[in-house]
Amino acid sequence: MESELKDLNPNSNSNQQQSLDPIDEASSKDDRPLLKPDDSAPLSPPPISAANIEELEKKFTAFVRNDVYGTMGRGELPWTEKVLLGIAFLTLVPIRVVLAMTILVFYYLICRICTLFSSPNREEEQEDYAHLGGWRRAVIVRSGRFLSRVMLFVLGFYWIKETNRSPDIDGKLNTETDVKDQSEEPERPGAIISNHISHLDILYHMSSFFPSFVAKRSVAKLPLVGLISKCLGCIYVQRESKSSDFKGVSGVVNERVQEAYRNKFAPMMMLFPEGTTTNGDFLLPFKTGAFLSKAPVRPVILRYPYQRFSPAWDSISGVRHVIFLFCQFVNYLEVTRLPVYYPSQQEKDDPKLYANNVRRLMAREGNLILSDIGLAEKRIYHAALNGNNSLPSVLHQKDD
Numbered sequence: 001m002e003s004e005l006k007d008l009n010p011n012s013n014s015n016q017q018q019s020l021d022p023i024d025e026a027s028s029k030d031d032r033p034l035l036k037p038d039d040s041a042p043l044s045p046p047p048i049s050a051a052n053i054e055e056l057e058k059k060f061t062a063f064v065r066n067d068v069y070g071t072m073g074r075g076e077l078p079w080t081e082k083v084l085l086g087i088a089f090l091t092l093v094p095i096r097v098v099l100a101m102t103i104l105v106f107y108y109l110i111c112r113i114c115t116l117f118s119s120p121n122r123e124e125e126q127e128d129y130a131h132l133g134g135w136r137r138a139v140i141v142r143s144g145r146f147l148s149r150v151m152l153f154v155l156g157f158y159w160i161k162e163t164n165r166s167p168d169i170d171g172k173l174n175t176e177t178d179v180k181d182q183s184e185e186p187e188r189p190g191a192i193i194s195n196h197i198s199h200l201d202i203l204y205h206m207s208s209f210f211p212s213f214v215a216k217r218s219v220a221k222l223p224l225v226g227l228i229s230k231c232l233g234c235i236y237v238q239r240e241s242k243s244s245d246f247k248g249v250s251g252v253v254n255e256r257v258q259e260a261y262r263n264k265f266a267p268m269m270m271l272f273p274e275g276t277t278t279n280g281d282f283l284l285p286f287k288t289g290a291f292l293s294k295a296p297v298r299p300v301i302l303r304y305p306y307q308r309f310s311p312a313w314d315s316i317s318g319v320r321h322v323i324f325l326f327c328q329f330v331n332y333l334e335v336t337r338l339p340v341y342y343p344s345q346q347e348k349d350d351p352k353l354y355a356n357n358v359r360r361l362m363a364r365e366g367n368l369i370l371s372d373i374g375l376a377e378k379r380i381y382h383a384a385l386n387g388n389n390s391l392p393s394v395l396h397q398k399d400d
Contacts, residue, residue, distance in 0.1 A: 053385075060381035062282035062371040067310040072385055073320035081308070088327035096326045099154045107147045108224045111231045114140050120230060126252060127220065130212055130233025130267040140231050141210050148207035152200070156331040160204070164337045165365065189268075189340045190261035190295025193358060195368065196272035197280045197302055198313045204302065204333060206232070211270035212256065214249075233267040254293045261295040273355060276375045279312045280304055283368040286355040294348040299358055301336040301366035315385065338365055 053071060057064045069075050077085070111129075114136040120127045132140070152160070192211055194201065205211055212233035220226050220236055235256065237249045259266045273286035280303060290297065304311045309324045311331055316324075325331070341361065347354035363370050 056381060056384055060373065060377055062278045062284065062369075062373055063314050063378050063381050064279060065310060065312070065315045066279065067306060068308050069316075069320075069324060071315060073316040073324060085324075085327055088329065089323065092329065093323065093326045096154055100151060103147050103151050103154065104224055107143065108227060110143050111140060111227050115227070115231065123252070126235060127230060128212075128233040129231045133265075144228075144231070145207050145210050148203045148210075152203050152207065152333075155200070155325065156328055157200075157333050158330065159332075161332075161334045162337065163335065165339060188261060188264050189298040190257040190293055191269040191271050191290055191297050192300055193271055193273060193290055193297045193362075194300045195280075195283055195302055195362065195366070196274050196277045197304060198277065198311045200304075200311055200313075200333070201272070201302055204335065205270050205300075208335075209268055209270065211268040213270050214253065250289055250292070253289060257290070257293040257295050261293070273359075274374075276378055277312065277314050278371075279310065279314050281369055282371040283359060283363045283366075284371055284374050286359045288351040288355050291343075291347075291351040291354040291358070294343060294351075294354075296340045296342045297358060298340050299338040299362050299365075301338070301362055301368070303334045303336075303366070305332045305334060315382065336366055338362070 057071075065071055065073070068077065068081060114132070115129050118129065118132060118136065120129050121131045129140070192205065192209055194205065202213065205213075210232070212235065213229075215229055215234040215236055217236040217238050219229050219234065222229075233256075235249060235252050253269065253271075256267070257269050260268050269290075271290040273288075273290045274284040275287050276284070278284060309328045311325060313321055338361065341358055343354050347357060359370070362368065
């Protein structure tokens with residue numbers, strides 16, 4: 001599934017990553033007049049030197065690829081790697097493409113059958129089937145979780161290491177004022193909070209929790225994926241909107257998180273508060289949209305150990321990423337599930353404090369590096385790598 005996952009902050013106008021989408025490709029509109037053939041200006045940007053790339057990587061280290069394929073997947077490969085890549089491309093890739101498409105079409109047909117003669121839930125320009133009850137919802141959820149895991153298996157994730165952390169005796173994993181009695185049945189969280197590394201994050205969370213995501217509005221119109229996203233209960237946003245649409249969608253997210261917290265039969269919300277992907281070693285600042293409801297959250301930390309190709313959807317084109325991923329025979333995923341985080345009264349009154357405390361907890365427990373850059377810096381970095389911006393100005397941004 002390809003879409004863009006977002007976390008929403010009503011006080012922020014910054015665009016965020018697609019919910020079920022591969023990558024934030026930085027783009028800029030060039031309104032300069034076309035150059036005449038005899039103009040002295042070059043028709044294409046000059047290549048970036050190794051020194052400039054090194055300087056860029058120091059500034060935007062959270063988005064740098066460190067695998068053998070290098071920046072944008074264009075690194076110089078040894079001949080042994082080229083041979084392995086060629087063999088896998090001719091043998092493994094066709095098999096995986098056929099199997100992946102078969103699984104996608106099969107699940108689409110299941111969703112189509114289960115939603116026949118049913119009207120979707122419509123609210124605030126949203127449309128979903130996540131509130132279906134009875135056997136229809138049970139079939140959609142159970143088959144969706146199973147087929148998502150099968151899809152991961154097809155893509156080489158044969159084993160997934162999952163660790164469930166228990167609350168510390170001294171309450172270190174909870175807040176200081178709202179530590180729960182462990183003899184009591186734990187409350188259901190309002191949302192799952194996760195770091196964001198790859199589009200594969202979606203498949204894992206579907207196989208584990210089958211939650212609702214935040215996606216851009218165009219995802220609902222995609223063939224096959226559109227209906228599946230509605231069965232997931234995705235909340236759709238208009239990517240370029242900076243007005244009332246953001247406020248309205250944030251309100252829908254808030255209501256859905258509270259509903260999931262109060263009603264165990266309601267669809268769970270899955271939110272990526274960083275708003276975009278990283279290379280997997282860093283944790284970006286959290287947007288506060290996931291924490292406005294004041295409900296407890298369940299932090300989940302993902303890591304993709306690798307030797308050759310990193311599954312991180314960052315600083316690489318979508319086509320190259322898919323090809324390299326499909327060519328890698330074995331891929332690895334490690335998951336750490338932290339206990340439900342119960343906010344203190346102070347955190348409930350201050351969503352920013354709530355978000356920062358959860359972020360620090362996830363960084364400590366997942367051995368992640370805190371970074372103060374975000375989507376805006378990522379776009380600058382990608383634009384520079386693609387030659388879309390003036391390199392000197394990019395290199396000297398945020399030097400103050």
